[in-house]
Amino acid sequence: MAMTLIIIATCSVLFVYWFRYTALLILQTRREAGLARKVAVVNCLSFTDLQESLRRSLAGPALNGMLSSLKHDYTVLKGMRQSAVAPGMRQYTLEERVLIINFRLLTLWSSLTRRFRSDSSARGTLLEMCDILGYFADTLGRLAPVTTRG
Secondary structure, eight states: OHHHHHHHHHHHHHHHHHHHHHHHHHHHTOOOHHHHHHHHHHTTOOHHHHHHHHHTTOOTHHHHHHHHHHHHHHHHHHHHHHHHSOTTSOSSOHHHHHHHHHHHHHHHHHHHHTTTSOHHHHHHHHHHHHHHHHHHHHHHHHHOGGGGOO
């Protein structure tokens, strides 16, 4: 019985490690940051500005409001993505599904550990969430060029 629990725990840890590694690899393949910025500006999304603020080491109290802004941007991008897909096409690719799950897990993690984490740790989580939104904005800009017109 103890050996079964050890095997289950080990497999669970390895799965989490694989999932996180896969999500980070997907984010590294994002092609055009300029296209994501253009989609963000045209659609009044704030994730690119938040990303710059986080990289400039903004003070801790402002981090709390950033999570709700990122959630809003996620909702907007998800809605735009759903309306941009032609009938009969697959809604999301496997990579996008991994990033959607990762975004939701990061949101949950950030909400649960907000009080106990250091600012640098919270900043890293929010930066990764911004990267995910950038990936979706880039994908949306390539999928529906109408969303990038100025």
